Amino acid sequence: MSEKIGNVWVFIEQEAGKVASVSLELVSKGRELADRLGVKLEAVLLGDKVEHCAAELFSYGCDKVFLAEDPRLEPFTVMPYAKVLMDMIREHKPNILLFGATLKGRELAPRVASEKRAGLTADCTDLKIDDFHDPKSGKDYYNKLMQIRPAFGGNIIATIVNSWDDPQMVTVREGVMKLGTPDPSRKGEIERVKVALTAAETVVKVIERVRAEKSVDLRGAQIIVAGGYGVGSAANFKLIRDLAEALGGEVGASRAAVDAGWIDHDHQVGQTGVTVRPRLYIACGISGAIQHRAGMSESKKIIAINTDPDAPIMACAHYAIIGDLNTVIPEMIKAFKAKQ
Amino acid sequence: MSYNILVFVKQVPDTQNISGDAMTPEGTVNRAALPAIFNPEDLNALELALQLKDRYGAKVTVATMGMPAAAETLRQSLYRGADAAILVTDRALAGADTLATSYALSKVVEKLGNVDLVLCGRQAIDGDTAQVGPQIAEKLHIPQICYVEEVQELSAKSIRCRRAIEGGYEVLESPLPALLTVIDANSPRPMNAKKIMKFKRSRTPGEVEKEHTNDNYTQDAEAAVRELRAKGLLIEQYSAADIGAEPDRIGFAGSPTKVKQVMSVVLTAGEAKRISPDAAGIGGLIHELISDHTLG
Numbered sequence: 093m094s095e096k097i098g099n100v101w102v103f104i105e106q107e108a109g110k111v112a113s114v115s116l117e118l119v120s121k122g123r124e125l126a127d128r129l130g131v132k133l134e135a136v137l138l139g140d141k142v143e144h145c146a147a148e149l150f151s152y153g154c155d156k157v158f159l160a161e162d163p164r165l166e167p168f169t170v171m172p173y174a175k176v177l178m179d180m181i182r183e184h185k186p187n188i189l190l191f192g193a194t195l196k197g198r199e200l201a202p203r204v205a206s207e208k209r210a211g212l213t214a215d216c217t218d219l220k221i222d223d224f225h226d227p228k229s230g231k232d233y234y235n236k237l238m239q240i241r242p243a244f245g246g247n248i249i250a251t252i253v254n255s256w257d258d259p260q261m262v263t264v265r266e267g268v269m270k271l272g273t274p275d276p277s278r279k280g281e282i283e284r285v286k287v288a289l290t291a292a293e294t295v296v297k298v299i300e301r302v303r304a305e306k307s308v309d310l311r312g313a314q315i316i317v318a319g320g321y322g323v324g325s326a327a328n329f330k331l332i333r334d335l336a337e338a339l340g341g342e343v344g345a346s347r348a349a350v351d352a353g354w355i356d357h358d359h360q361v362g363q364t365g366v367t368v369r370p371r372l373y374i375a376c377g378i379s380g381a382i383q384h385r386a387g388m389s390e391s392k393k394i395i396a397i398n399t400d401p402d403a404p405i406m407a408c409a410h411y412a413i414i415g416d417l418n419t420v421i422p423e424m425i426k427a428f429k430a431k432q
Numbered sequence: 433m434s435y436n437i438l439v440f441v442k443q444v445p446d447t448q449n450i451s452g453d454a455m456t457p458e459g460t461v462n463r464a465a466l467p468a469i470f471n472p473e474d475l476n477a478l479e480l481a482l483q484l485k486d487r488y489g490a491k492v493t494v495a496t497m498g499m500p501a502a503a504e505t506l507r508q509s510l511y512r513g514a515d516a517a518i519l520v521t522d523r524a525l526a527g528a529d530t531l532a533t534s535y536a537l538s539k540v541v542e543k544l545g546n547v548d549l550v551l552c553g554r555q556a557i558d559g560d561t562a563q564v565g566p567q568i569a570e571k572l573h574i575p576q577i578c579y580v581e582e583v584q585e586l587s588a589k590s591i592r593c594r595r596a597i598e599g600g601y602e603v604l605e606s607p608l609p610a611l612l613t614v615i616d617a618n619s620p621r622p623m624n625a626k627k628i629m630k631f632k633r634s635r636t637p638g639e640v641e642k643e644h645t646n647d648n649y650t651q652d653a654e655a656a657v658r659e660l661r662a663k664g665l666l667i668e669q670y671s672a673a674d675i676g677a678e679p680d681r682i683g684f685a686g687s688p689t690k691v692k693q694v695m696s697v698v699l700t701a702g703e704a705k706r707i708s709p710d711a712a713g714i715g716g717l718i719h720e721l722i723s724d725h726t727l728g
Contacts, residue, residue, distance in 0.1 A: 107598070169604075170566070171575060195598050199578040199613075202563035206534060206570035211688030214561035224692055228684070238692065244447050244558060249695045256688035296575045296606045299592065303600035315727070339727060363560075372726050393726050395717070396704065406704050411717060415709025423711060427718040432728065 097235070098187035098258055100126040103177070103200070104137040104149065104157075105192050107168075107303075111145050113271070113311065114192030116152050118264055120272035121219060122190055123153035128221045129235060131187065134158060136180065138173055140166035146282050151274035155281070158184075162287040164294055167301055168196055171293040174203040180285060181208060186259045188237050190219075193263035205261050211254035212261040213239035217268045217367075224253045236260065242363070242386055267311040267367035306358045308342055314371045315341030318361055318388070321348035322377020322398060322417060329354050331421045332376055338425045344368070344388075346378045362387035376417045380405025397421070435490040435548045435586065437481045440537055440568070441474040441509060443502040444558045470505050473553025475620040480583065480612070481551050482513045482621065488586050491515050495540050497525060497533065503636045506667050510631040511623035518544075519636050522672040524683050530559075532686035534567030539675040541572055549591065550611040554579060565613035575606040581617035634665040 102122045105112040119135065126133040132155040137145055139161065146157040160176050181189070181204070189204075191197035193215045205212035218240035224233040237260040239252040254260040310316060317339065319332035329349070336343045345359040361368055363383040373391035378384060380396070380403055388394070389408045396409035397417045406412050413420055445466035481492045494509040495518040496502045506517035518540065525536055541547050550569075555562035562578075569576035579596040584603065586592075592605045596615060635643070637657050644653040660666040672682055680686060707713045721727040 170578070174570070195579060195596065198562050199566050199576065202530065202534075202561075202566040203570045203576065205563070206531065206567035209531065209688070211529065211531065212563060213689060214559075214563055224690075226690055228690075239689075243560070243694075244445075250691055251693040252689050253692045254688050255690050292573075296577070296604055298602055299605050300603035301597070301600070302602075303597065306599055372721065393721070395707075409704040411707050412704035413707045413709050413714070413717075420709050420714065423709075423714045424718065427711070427715045428722075428727065430715075431718055431722055 097129060097131060098185045099132040099134050100129065100188045101186040101190065101259070102133070102135050102154070103189065103191045103197065104135050104145065105194060105196055106137070106139055106142055106145055109139070109142050109145065111148055112192060112194065113309075114194060114197075114264070114266040116148070117267070117269040117271050118190045118192060119149060119152040119154055121264070121269040122188075123272065125188060125219065125221060125237070126155075129187070132156060134186070136160075136177065138165050138176055139168075143282070146280070147276075148274070150278050150280035151276050152272055153278070157280060157282050158285050159282050160285040160287050162289070164289055165287065167298060169294075169296055169298060170196075170199050170203055171296060172289050173200050174207065175289055175293045176285065176287055177204050178207055179288060181259060189259040189261045191261070191263045193265045197263045201261060201263050208259070208261075209256070210259055210261050211252075211256055212263070213241060213252045213254070214263050216241045216262045216264045217249075219262065219264070219269075224255075226253075226255060229255075231255070237262070265367055267369075307356060308358050310342055310344055310359070310361065310366050310368050313342040313368065315339050315374075316344045316361070316368055316370045316372070316388075316391075317341050317374045317376065318344030318346065318359075318378060319349050319355070319376050320346035320378030320384075321352065322379070323349060323354065324377070326352075326354040328418075331417065335374065335376075335421050335425055338428055339372075339374075341370075341372070341374075344373075346381070346384050348379075348381075375405050375409070376421065378405050379403045380408070435484065435488060436544075436546050437484060437490045437492050437549045437551060438541060438544060438547045439474070439478050439481045439492060439494045439509070439514070439551045440564075441478065441494055441496050441505055441553070442471045442556045443468050443496065443498050443505040444471045444556050445469075447557050468501065468504070470508055471553055471556045471558075473555060473614060473616055475553070476616055476618055477551040477553045477612075477614040478509055478512060478514065479618045479620040480580070480614050481549075483618070484549070484583060484586060485513070493518065493544065495520065495537075497521070497536055497540075500636065500638050503639060503667055507631055507634055508623065510634055511628045512621055513624065513627065516668070517634070518668045518670060519638075520670045520675060521638070524672045524679065525677075527684035527687065528682060529687035529689045530561055530563040530567055531688060532682050534564045534571055535681050535686060536672070536675065536677050537564065538568050538571035539677050540670065541568070543670070543675050548608045549586075550574075550609070552611070552613050554613045554615050562613070565611060569611040572609075572611070575610045576613070577604050577606055577610060578613045580612045580614050583612075631665065633660075634667055635660060636667040636669040638669055639667075
């Protein structure tokens with residue numbers, strides 16, 4: 093245990109020079125892990141002309157930012173990113189390496205883990221430092237990263253430990269780690285990284301790229317009114333929007349409603365959508381499959397409106413309204429307007 | 433030219449319907465306790481391969497690593513239009529995490545040789561990791577294109593795909609060979625009646641042997657395997673040694689990640705406060721939420 097261990101690293105995801113919110117969440121969590129281990133927290137920032145992002149990373153707790161700037165790192169493509177990261181890992185030997193479980197993170201992290209022959213756990217929802225006794229080998233491991241994730245369609249929660257050499261690599265779901273409070277006066281060090289790419293890593297060409305900002309970001313919403321299959325039709329989703337608007341909230345949805353084409357995927361809450369923890373979550377006509385509950389059960393207050401008193405959503409609800417949402421929702425809007 | 437396309441598929445437990453005894457005390461999956469299905473996005477990968485076969489001409493080989501029973505998934509692939517099938521099965525491969533799995537599968541690609549395209553579903557519904565595809569690509573030192581929606585163009589030198597990115601899409605062009613992971617963006621074709629008639633008798637050597645021990649066949653198993661091969665009905669079966677896998681890189685031994693603990697997700701007992709769905713009940717609730725500053 094006296095052996096010097098490596099630092100905690102966070103891979104910083106940026107798009108057009110704006111740091112992804114999941115990366116800031118990971119910096120916040122990474123600070124906690126680094127303090128627990130008594131090591132430094134370092135960010136790995138790749139792109140072109142992205143140095144300005146460093147100040148924000150320092151404010152959330154990074155001690156150092158490794159900055160790799162090169163026109164070939166913009167836009168993101170997986171092979172050049174993997175090469176630059178691998179070169180850095182070989183040189184600095186981090187102990188822990190965190191990625192957001194985004195589309196980018198989920199294609200980059202495995203490519204790097206494969207080359208490094210390191211363990212990688214996907215889609216973690218919690219991380220802790222603890223000791224681990226492997227009953228199979230009889231070996232003890234100290235101060236390892238406990239990688240906690242749902243598996244098997246969300247029906248179990250598994251704690252995974254990486255028993256091999258560092259780094260211990262994980263991808264972490266968006267929205268599950270609490271964002272810290274930035275301190276703009278916090279400073280850190282920038283270390284420039286030499287980008288050494290060969291033709292082999294740049295064979296994939298981006299021919300076309302079409303992107304739009306998300307139409308809604310539910311993660312920061314304090315009040316969410318979500319509709320499920322029980323809403324019945326795309327037209328009837330107006331009820332959900334009306335209630336959200338009246339309460340000053342955002343519109344969420346279950347996968348069933350998104351799959352039915354009633355509302356855009358950006359609104360989906362749950363395992364394949366976003367994880368939210370608002371002050372108030374109103375589930376309207378949502379039966380509450382485990383995949384949906386995985387994304388909203390930590391909301392402070394949950395109201396479930398459903399005709400079925402035995403719907404699984406009731407298990408995590410604080411208030412159950414057993415009734416038809418077509419009459420309950422207008423009644424809620426009326427009551428709220430009357431009280432204001 | 434005709435392309436060689438290899439599709440990796442997986443037989444998975446239907447994770448939507450899990451009962452308590454589906455997990456072993458060690459935290460591994462008791463697959464026998466769940467219905468086994470064709471991993472949904474692997475069907476999309478197979479469909480993409482079959483579309484390329486229709487458009488450009490290709491030999492589509494389907495391979496899976498798993499228990500002997502996974503041969504059924506291979507037969508279902510043949511019923512849909514795959515040309516050949518390979519089962520990789522060996523006790524030594526059991527307990528593999530994604531790193532050990534991708535190593536073994538990369539050895540299958542190497543054994544086949546001359547593969548132009550490797551296709552996988554984005555992820556399997558038992559683990560949801562989406563890691564095996566990119567890890568196979570890295571092991572083979574070939575490009576990966578993840579989250580593919582469609583192939584726009586395939587030529588002897590390169591492939592052009594449209595793939596999903598956060599908030600939109602990208603068109604990427606890669607030289608061959610390449611690995612694609614495919615998302616739920618096409619409609620897998622149904623099984624074809626004629627192909628079912630033809631391939632329902634397809635077997636792995638392991639299955640042939642089992643049938644010969646169970647029944648009083650007059651013919652010996654080896655001859656039966658020879659006959660199946662001659663008719664194009666043999667599902668090839670490889671062991672870890674057949675694919676040239678190093679023993680310390682497969683199965684438990686080759687897996688850096690260990691399961692420390694598994695907990696079933698338990699529903700908290702219903703403590704929900706019942707609100708009557710009328711004006712009085714709802715009015716009272718809204719009042720309560722405004723008073724405790726949840727609303728307003």
